[in-house]
Amino acid sequence: MNLTYSVTQKQLLDLLLNVAVVRPVFVWGAPGIGKSSLIQQFAERVGLPCVSLLGSQLAPEDLVGVPQIIDGKSRFCPPSMIAKRYTTGS
Known part of the structure; x- marks a missing residue:
């Protein structure tokens, strides 16, 4: 929606x-x-x-990253400055 x-x-x-x-x-x-x-x-x-980030100056791979082989599987690895993970304390 x-x-x-x-x-x-x-x-x-x-x-x-x-x-x-x-x-x-x-x-x-x-x-x-x-x-x-x-x-x-x-x-x-x-x-x-x-x-x-200025979207008009970025290519798709700048955001989603490039594929890399991790544990035998292909995964997109976005740049750490874009794909930060925030977790709450347990």
Whole structure:
């Protein structure tokens, strides 16, 4: 299910703080309106590192990685700066 919402900058930060911590959120808009700055603010508020990627300058293998043989199986190995795993304490 794809849901699309139009929000203001203030509403976007609230949306990220309440939704993006449990579901992926795609932020789209015209260049120069502050999308990256808002995402950086969100990351700082929740204590996460923020990596900025410009999709127009990336090839698919930059995100999914290249296949490597691991334990006899071919697996895609994305770059560690993109595919970080966060775990909660047990």
